[in-house]
Amino acid sequence: MPLLCMKQVCKSFGKVQANQKVNLTVERGEIHALLGENGAGKTTLMNILYGIYQPDSGSILMDDQPVSISSPGEAISLKIGMVHQHFMLVPTLSVSQNITLGIKERGYPFTDRKEVDRKITRVSREYGLDIDPTAIIEDLSVGVLQRVEIIKLLYHQAELLILDEPTAVLTPQETENLFAVLKRLKEDGRSIIIITHRIAEVQSIADRVTVLRDGARVGCDNIGNVGEARLSEMMIGRQLDTAVRETSHQNRLNEAAVLSLENVSLNGRNVNILSKLTLELKPGEILGLAGVDGNGQKELAEVIVGIRRPDSGKVLFEGNDVTILGVRKRKRIGMAYVPDDRHHDGLILDMDLSSNLILNAHDQPPFARFHFLNDQVRRRHAEQTITDYQVKTPGVGTLVRYLSGGNQQKIILARELDGIPKLIVASQPTRGLDIGAEEFVNKLLLAQRDRGAGILLISADLDQLIKLSDRIAVIFDGRITGLLNNHAGIDLAEIGLKMAGVA
Amino acid sequence: PSSSLARNIKVALLLSGPANDGGWNAVALKGLKDAEKKFGIETAYTEHVSVADSESAFIDYAAQGYDLIIGHGFQFGEPAVRVGKRFSRVKFVAIESNFSSKNTASFRMSIEQAGYLMGIIVASMSETGVIGIVGGMEVPSIVKYIEAYKIGAKSQRSDIKILESYVGTFTDVAKGKEAAMAMIDQNADVLSHIANQAGTGVIKAAQAKGLMATGDSWDQNVIAPKTIICSALYHVPTLVLNVVKLVKEGNFKGGIYNQGMEDGVVALSPFHSFESKVPASVKKKVASLTKKISNGSFTVPLIEKRTSN
Amino acid sequence: MRNQVKILGELGSMILIAAITALVGTILVLAVGADTGKAFGAFFSGILGSFYSFTEVLVRATPLILAGLGVAVAFQARFFNIGAEGQLYMGAIGATWAGLYLPAMPLYLHLGIAMMAGFLLGGIWAVIPGFLKSQYRIPEVINTIMFNYIAINIVGILVRTVMANKTSPLPMSPRLSDDLHLPFLADPTRLHAGLLVALVSAVLVYLFLYKTTWGFELRAVGNNPRASSCSGISVKKTIVISSLISGGLAGLAGGSEILGVHGRLMEGISPEFGYIAIIVALLGRNHPFGVVLAGVGIAALQIGATTMQRRAGVPASISLIIMGLLVVLILGRQYWIKSRST
């Protein structure tokens, strides 16, 4: 008797059929992977299971009993827990307050915090997920937040755990830890549904896999029965040709640096975010920056492009000191920035696609003359971009809010690469993208490199760094702790240790 | 004039605030209703007429064939003159204004006369030697009362300490009460007001503290019989009746008119329960001054800008 | 087909709103014992009874549109300007000052300068909270509300002191010279060129917001300040500029009331125009042309209601009730339409 059985589930949003007659069966003590492109309907299906959306039709059975889940509260009482794609944590509350949010612990409403904290610590020790229950969410890094979300499920003693792209923001070590935890949970008899775009991960952790495409189920099988190629074909409906880095550019490495950082320091509220950081980037190379999230990568990127000013040290661009220049000026002289947080830093969700495409250049000819915008030029430019980058959208006037993550990322890339930049700072450019979209971005970055741009690629995904980078730097605690040339025999373990600040 | 008596005239009244304010506007409306009864005229009124709306209100009534339109407040003076130019047949009146034209008159009530007398009474009743008066908005029709009140009080008792403040509103009752409390805290034992609704708060403060107060506009003794010594009365109804009569009889002329005790428009109310408490000498003094003011042998100074104590 | 259903739905909901309002109005009018036929007749003839009455609606709409435009510009930049009332009064001070004390000059130049002075003073009154918000993140809601009260008191002080009329004790400034008046558009009505200023402003605000790079930046900042600054737009500068323009437009409303209606400065020239302007802006969805429509609509409602009061003798409170009710119903209607279309 399966633990969960979703039958013929349909859900549409306006004209979009997000789920069409989807079936999903999950056994007790099973790790079940849910696979599919961006926009395939995975999150929608899980949101239905978790009571956030109501299905248009179809049924859900738990232990063969039909259930109707009309709110997350009911899902929770059915011992279903979900880690959402976008974390559901209240930034102003503590870890422990977030974990017990919505549940009535002993003493409610005067919940005994001390006891809760002890319980949290116990659970977290048991699974090797170290956490400080009194920490405030907004002070924590993504990796830790992920941990909080998982502890929340463990604390709730969920029997069915849903994890929506849990590894997108994790480092390899963190992913390994997570998977170890998941395996222990499985041994304890719990069931897990995991969504991920990484096929390798699916193969290493899942027992069975269900693949969705365009809202419909295209298949379900034991993991042993399907190979990597077969899986990716099921997902995107075609074969994937992967991007390959050529090493022929190496001859440019002795040219003058396009970017050099000299002893850059940045102070936070009571810690040093960056301490005397020094780094050089040559034209025509991709310098990968590896590191656990929250070690100063984001701040470093912002110092380079001028969003933040360092407290000391210098930023040189093609040999010129640009430390005091603002973002706009730096972009004008050839810098580009692909931020990690698309929705907050990269896009204006409630403006249309064509406007988002000219966000840096809106006051430059041909988009504007004498401060007057030229709508026609803007529209034509957007149409051109849509074809060049194969953006899936109803039109140039569509609000960016309604594009999928992959297509949103394409908008940012198109915009940033438009000025033929000499320096590209790309922060997590493929986070959350499906394999098709990821390949598209990878190829684009390689093409830029081959054209002669210097690229600082910040990523938590070591595989990606190894695939794309010419050199890899490791950042830990605001310092560069290692710099290696990328070649076939690169020592992954060493990088991992450096990322953890051990070596 | 008997021929015009036959003609049934139409009179409209514009009020700057709520008709239900139990004061300034309410008495004016009462005047209109009295006139309606007495002369059998047709009447209409509008409340809450803002400065921005006064001109269109005048125009609308003029266009509707009203013969007399009264704006109850100084701010109606200028719009009345302006509209008056276009409707020469219609008569316009603004109360407490100083604008006039051929068919526009301003009627000013000499309430300083009452203020002066009230100052005398209050000064004589105070045991602490401190009295207080709360004004609404700082406009001439209020200022002249308070300034005369101060002179009157000083004339009765030269060492009297007078506390005065303007709350800047005619409607905020709570503010009126607090302004009075501030005076009570400073030892004032008799409180006066000329602040319409806000003034009711003043009376309430005195009542709560077992002190004395004076009323304004109409005989406010009913509000707090044991507190109110006496009220300054403005017989706006009489004024309205006077004006309507002038128009009915065809004797209306533009100009600025002062109406005071001599015309029966300004007066002091009876003392009610304080009849026996107000010293006889003071009552006598007030009575004789009233006579002198009415026959013109004594003029209360008219000061329309605030002076320092 | 879909469209037809939608149009029918919208029409139906409008009729329903009108019916509910009329029903409530009737009950209230009956409750005070007034003549309903007369009351409704007065309501409509107040708005459309004659050419003159319609011009009165437009006279009323003029300050509402101008101040509403100001509020809309601020809201688009997510600057929560509740201070249009105070900015309007400051504008009135500026226009009066320029009208009274500047040396003689050609009439239109003088009018223009006086309006500009209104714009400037209104703008300054909004730029202070704007600056404090952008520089020190001080909530503008408090400051703009406080600045309303302060501005009204400043008017009170000025008309009693430095700008007082020497020949009269009434708290008013001297009267501007009779020529120094915005031209009348349709003598003998009170319709004045302030309406043109409002309409031109609406067009200019439209061009500014949607056709210039500054407007682009303003909207970008209003939608996502963080992303805007990441792409090089100065958020601080944008907020300061938008607050200046916002206050300036409200200031123009004050200037147009002085130069087109009152001819002198005094207290109470704005019956809460600045607060109603917020309703106007939001009903107009912060779009300049929407603001024009909403401004005329609210003005018509107010004029109709006051006419009803004048001619049928119903209390003023009924017009407040009707206005509140109507806005609530229109809000609800937007919801029904939204929820139906998705």
Next chain:
Amino acid sequence: MDTGLIGILTALLAASVRMATPLTLAGLGETFSEKSGILNIGLEGIMLSGAFFSFIFAYYSQSILLGLLGGCLGGVFISMIHGYLSVRLNVDQTIAGLALNFLALGLTSFFFLMAFGRTTDLPECPVVHQIAIPLLSDIPIIGPAFFNQDPFIYLTFLLVALCYVVLHRTEWGINIQATGEHPRAADAAGISVSGTRYRAALLNGVFGGLGGSYLTLALLGFFMENITSGKGYIALVVVILGRRHPVGVLMAAILVGAAEALQFRMQTMGFGIPSQVFNMFPYVITVLVLLFSIGKNRTPAALGEPYIRNNR
């Protein structure tokens, strides 16, 4: 009465507390509302409706307790309309609040007119009287201000403490905060966002209604059109100035009250300058205080944003 410095301070503080009371009460309600994510500019309407219905109830029953009940109901009546518009219909909360202010002013004036007609005699309701708390009221300066007042003021102190406990010491407070900061997360945790917001709106009505009742049942004993005269707007300011913390709201209200009390006292000295110079004093003080509390403000992230589960 003591007229020395101590006496002046004592009287000033007592006056400040009196004036702060309606602002504090309404401010507490709005604090709940804003923390849960609803920005209700209709506070003025809530207070006015509270003042009116408390008067009506107390007038006809001659009972203060029923008056209080009426005040709460009156406040709730307006706040729940706003709640329905914001939570169920997802309309613009600001415009709804403004519209309700107009509606409440119209309705209360209208009903008052219906009930009492155009009259100059002031219909009165019973009022609460000052009760000195033994011993405590003898403490110099603060004694008379805090312990020799009417029971309403003691109730207010009690409610401030209670609100502090509820908001900062219980799970309820955490739930409210979650709803205002991250409604989606609250929803995912099984908290009913609309339920929480409705409850906050309810509290806003109760507290705002009490704030209005203070005017009729404690301060004045009667009702008049527009008796609140803008106090609701000042209460909004007090909420932000007090950083949406019950104690902060109380302090901010006392500050505004003190500024007002001070300006009345300064005016009585009889300077020959326009009274407006004094009248604007409290507003200027507020702006200045705000200047000195730079950078300490935090607005709930979802304040004013409707929460629609199906959106993202």
